[in-house]
Structure formats: C-alpha cells, structure tokens
Amino acid sequence: MLDGPALWPAQAHLPSVIGRQIVIERGEGSYVYTSDGRRLFDGTAGLWHANIGHSHPELAQAAHEQMLRLETYHTFNRFANDKALALAERLAGIAPIERAKVILNSGGSDAIDVACKLARRHWHREGRPSKTVILSREFAYHGLHAYGTSIAGLDFNREGYGSDSLVPETARISLNDAEQVADTIMRIGPDRIAAMVTEPVQGTGGVNPPAPGYLQALQRLCRTHDILLIVDEVITGFGRTGTMFASERYGLEPDLVTFAKGVTSGYVPLGGVLIHPRIWEPFYVDSPATPVFRHGSTYAGHATAAAVALRNLDILERDQLLSRVTELEAILDRELPALRDRNPAVSEVRSAGLLGAVTVAGHLSAERIADSLIDMGFISRPLRGNSLQISPPFITTNDELVSFVRAIDDAVGNAHQA
Template identity: 60%
Template sequence: MTSPALWSAQAHMPSVIGRQINVVSAEGAYLTTDTGARLFDGTASLWYANIGHGREEMAQVAYEQMKTLEVYHVFGRYTNNRAIELAEKLVSIAPINDAKVILNSGGSDSIDAALKLARRYWNHVGRTSKKVIISREGSYHGLHAYGTSIAGLDFNREGYGTDSLVDGTERVGMHDAAAFAATIERLGAESIAAYIAEPILGTGGVHPPQDGYFEEIQRLCRENDILFIADEVITGFGRTGEMFASSRYKLQPDIIAFAKGVTSGYAALGGLLVAPRIWHPFFEQGADSPIYRHGTTYSGHPVTAALALKNLEILEREGLVARSSELEQVLARELKAIESHAFVAATRVGGFLGAIELSSDVSAEFVTDQVIEQGFITRPLRGNAVQISPPFITTDQEVRDLVGAVRAVLDAAQARTSKARATA
C-alpha cells in the first residue's frame, strides 16, 4: 500500500495506514465519513466542538468578516476592531480582575507564551534566579518546546536527546501538594518562576482536583512568591459548567492559558489572560517599560476573532454553559452505573468530561475502535482510560447511548474472555 502524503498527528503511521477515518462533513454532534458512516462525536473532536458542527451563522460571520477585512497583524502600532472587541469581551468574563489579553493561534502557543512571560516578568523585576517551571505528573500542555518540556506524560517527552527540551523544569505528583512543598524546599523559592496545572488533567486521564489540593498549592505559591498558571485550554468556556474552571474551583491564577472552546474549533485561536501584577510593568513604566517579545503571525486575526465573538454569543444565548452543567449530572449517573462492570476499574467526571478507566483485561484502544463500529467516537487516554466529552448540544439520551455502547463492547469482550478461559 502506498504511504499517504499526510503525516498524521500523534500517530504510529504503520498502524493507521489503511485504517484512517476520513471525515468529510459534520452537523450538530455527528460526523459523516467518506464511506457514509454517521458517527456521534463523543469527544467534541479534541475537546473543543462545544457548540456543535456545521453552524450556518458561524460560516456567515466568517464570510462577512472576510469581505470587510480578511487579515492584518496586531504587531507594534497595528490592531484591528475584531481583535479589540474580542479582548474586551474576554476581560468581561475572565476570572481575573482587570486582565490583559494576549492572542495567538492555539493552546501550544499559549503555553509557550505563558511560561516565557513568567520568566520575562521575574527577569525584569530583578529576580533573575527565578527560572524553574513546575508541572504535574500526568499533565499535558501541548507539544511546542516548552509544552513538551513540562509534560507529565513521558511518551511526549522521550526521544529528543535530553530529559527536557527547555532547561529548568520539574514535575511533582498529580495530587501531591506535599511533593510541591518538598520541591520548593529542595530547589529554593528564589529559583522557581511558576507552577502550572490543568484544573482537570485531561489527556492524562480526566483527573479532577482532590479536595483541598489547589487551596494548599495556592497557599504555597503565595507564601513563596511563585506565579500560578492555570492551563484552561480544555476546561475554559463552559466545559466544567462554568465559563472557566478557575471559577468553579476557586482558583486565583496569575495567568490563564486558553484555546479550544473560545471558538469551538471554528478557527485556530488561543491566548492568555494576564493579571495586573504581571502586565503592569509592561504597560505602566513609560520609557522604562520592557517589551515582551511575543507574537505569532496570526495573533489577533480578525476572522478568527469574529468567530470567537460569535461562539461566545451562542454559548450565552443558548445557555450552553448551564447545559454543560446539566449534562455533567447525566454523565455522572451513567458512569456510576457502569462502574460495576468487571472490566471497569474506575470512572471519573469533572464537568462535562469524563473517563472510564478499564481493567487490564481489555485495552482502551480496543474499546475505542469497537465503539466506532457502533457509531460512536471516543478516545483512549493515559492510564487505559476512555475519554467522553461530547458537545454541549448533546441530548441526555445521546449520553446514555454513548455509555451504553461502551458497555456493550465491554460485555462482548467479557464474554469472549470467559469463553476462552472455559476452553483453556
């Protein structure tokens, strides 16, 4: 078989060639492939298709903006109305008071920008030894150089010749505030620039925070003058039943990284919400203010910004953040019911995203492949877990049907295993 020209993301290419699922259209919560198969999007693509696919008004917004101003950069003195409008809107809903907004092209961009900003801030205020970035085991922060360096998933870090592509990174246990305290003691607070965490670990297996964890982390950050960065690339814009997980979990970050749900995937957009402590020296010191040398070619892209504004309008107009909260309860009930299955080790829910952690009797890769045959898309995650995070327009019945499809696959796998053991 001839190899395809496209080198797919995060793919073992010999394993996917000949098995690739070619999506040709989408509407609502469903995709259609080139074979005519209709598949329920149980992961909202990569966690982001929150308002659903194929909305005509989103296409119309892009068309109208392209007729007016299709693109221009926001470097230096230049800006555009849509980028300004989006920044003002984001500030109005941000869980950081008096925030400033940096726009870029996606989540990995946002992580690089956030961690560079943390080090740039400390360097400017004269505390040049504060360089180390601390992250959590099991975490995922994109695949740019900085995101790769702080990743808590070893398979995303390996093979580059060094333990960390960017020097000065440390990892601590997923729920272990004591390990964070011990790391501060070992390294010294004057060497640590920032601590970064996903409020809910996503790709690492959907792990919500344990009670008291972030309260202790934030106390340690305050007492040791360490910046706290919330990676809300997955959780931002309604996925946890509030606009930001920082609000739900009472976090007070210095920087929030966002992407995905800001446009529901209708365009590539990410960015940062930056607290006054961090932005003030770059705005308010006149000739002595430094320049933060950030920026991507499509920062503040007017079409992308227009789509984000319309997406946020739809979320509010249709009450989809509240609907996400309702769907969380449906998902929690369905996952609780499947916990009794012999092949299920545990289930987890945090907002309208969940995971079914499987026993060693069956692999998540096998289950997700089999569920596709029943018309549902799920995704294998770290820890032999199955991801569930559909769009916010999903019905209660579709949640039940999705979890039911997973149960059916597990039942069939259990029956085969029992039969094999009986005949052994």
C-alpha cells in the same frame, strides 16, 4: 504503506494507522460523517473543542462576513484590528482575573509557550533572574511546542530528544499530593521557581479531576513562595465544567490563564493568555525604561478568528449552554458510577462537568475498545491509564449521552467476554 497518503498523521504510531484511517468529510451538530458513509456520534467533540457542535451556520456566516470586510491585519506595534480589540475586551470581561490583559495567538500550544516565557520575563524584570524553573503535574499535557513538550507530565511526550527536557529548567510535581509538592518546592528552592502550571481537570492525562482542596493548596504554596500560578484552561475554558472557566468552579485566582479550543469551538485556530495586573502593569508604565515583552506571531489577533470567537461566545450565552453542561453533568454523575458497579471489567470512572473517563481492566485495551465503538457508531478516544474519553458537544441530548455511556458499557463487556 510507504506509498500511502502524503499527510503525516499526528500523535500516531504510523504502521498502526496507515490504511485504517477514518476520513471525516462533514459534520452536523453532535455527529460527523465519514467518506465511506458512516454516521458517528462525536463523543469527544473532536479534540475537546466542538462545544456548540459541528457546522453551525452562524459561525460560518461570521467568518464569511468578516472575510469580505477584512480577512485580518496584524497586531504588531501601533497596529491593531477592530475584531481583535473587541474580542480582547469581551474576554477580559468574563476572565477569572480582574482587569486582565489579553494576548491572542493561534492555539493552546502557542499560549503555553507565551505564558511560560512571560513568567520568566516577569521575574527577570523584577530583578530575580534565578527564578526560571517551571513546575507541572504528573500526567499533565500542555501541548507539543518546545515548552509544552518540556513540561509534559506524560513521559512519552518528552522522550527521544536527547535530554529529559527540551527546555532544561522544568520539573514535575505530584498529581494530587500537596505535601509532596511542598517538598519538591523546597528541594528545588523557591528562589529558582518561576511558575507552576496546572490543568484544573487533566484531560489527555486521563480526565483527572483534582483531589478535594488540592488546587487550593497549590495556590497557597504559590503565594507563600512567590511562584506564579498558570492555569491551563485550554480544555476547561468556555464552559466545559459548567462555569465559563474552571478556575471559578475551583475558587482559583490565577496569575495567568491559557485558553484555546472552546473560544471558537474549534471553528478556527485561536488561543491566548489572560494576564493579571501585577504581571502586565510594569510593561505599561510610561517610561523610556519600560521593558518590552517580545511576543507575537503573524496570526495573533487574526480578525476572522476573532469574529468567529465573538459569535461563538454569543451562542454560548444566548443558548444557555453552560447551564446545559450542568444538566449533562448530572447524567454523567448518575450513569458512570452505575456503569462501574455493573461491569466487572471497569476499574474506575471519573468526571467533572462534561468531561468523563472510563478506565478498563489491565487485560483489556482501551484502544481496541475505542475501535469497536467506531463500529457501533460512537467516537471515543484512548487516554493515558487505559481509559476512554467522554466529552461530547454541549448540545448533546440526554438520550445521546446515556446511549454513549451504555455503548461503552457494551463494548467493554464484549471485550471482556471475548
């Protein structure tokens, strides 16, 4: 084991995975192929990102053409590149925020860091520097940079660093109880709270759709108490719930939206933040006293990544993949309750858009069931709460989705009978 591969696997208990790793060497559409010759249906779209499927030639062409023209140029100070400018305009045009400005970076964890810093910077500029606390929901996942680690609602992601939170001014709120959230706000004090971060549909926390009216209640609490609403659409953005952003599905008007994954379907690393005018306008005032928001990284606004994102958005629109998600959602809405009703080892099913989860009984192991699904030719993933993930590419056929759900049914049934 100590002489194994040099690559340190992510999010892994290393003794449990070394020697058991599945090496993916190519992909095509909704399938990936392993180095030992297996063909696997990608029921998770990688890490929720391969929306248009794997190895799409048009995205490869977009990257190739852009690299021959200009691989990238930074966007610091007076400099920009044409593709970053074009992508920002495109994103502003489809954002759930009118007249949005766009900060580009390299992924979802970057975006969360920028959004939380910008929230604090906003209130400091407003003359209210005591507003520093960032609220996040129980079971939330917001990446693993310092801020994402600190606002995690999954306790195991915050453990082992010598304190409850790497960034101290954070606190958790209830998963779905708005009254408890109101109590938490009053206990901490609204004058100390800068922002509230929420996924519209929690992903890694177990695919938890919001209780009816809950997100709208959070929005009202934010407006009442001058708390910025940050909506984390890293998973749900770009069609995963049947609308371009889940904020539209749930009637939200966020101050900040973080995005990544689906903006390029994972073909290149890219993420960012969409910003409401009330946040960005004071930084644009023509005055020597106008403050600077210190953000930016080498690859922020990467020209090749932006070119790939633009082509990816073209494909989503041309191939009507958002309406395809709505069609597949109807299949999940039919198949998952039927699975729960016929399989005594399934305790709960949840879904929203093309996001689903199957929770298995406590005497079973979702991790072991996911392993058995690999042997059956399907990739799922164990999530919090002893649940199995369902989030295939948008190009999945009806029959493939039904076969995937029924494979989960068989795998759970076999484990129950063993």
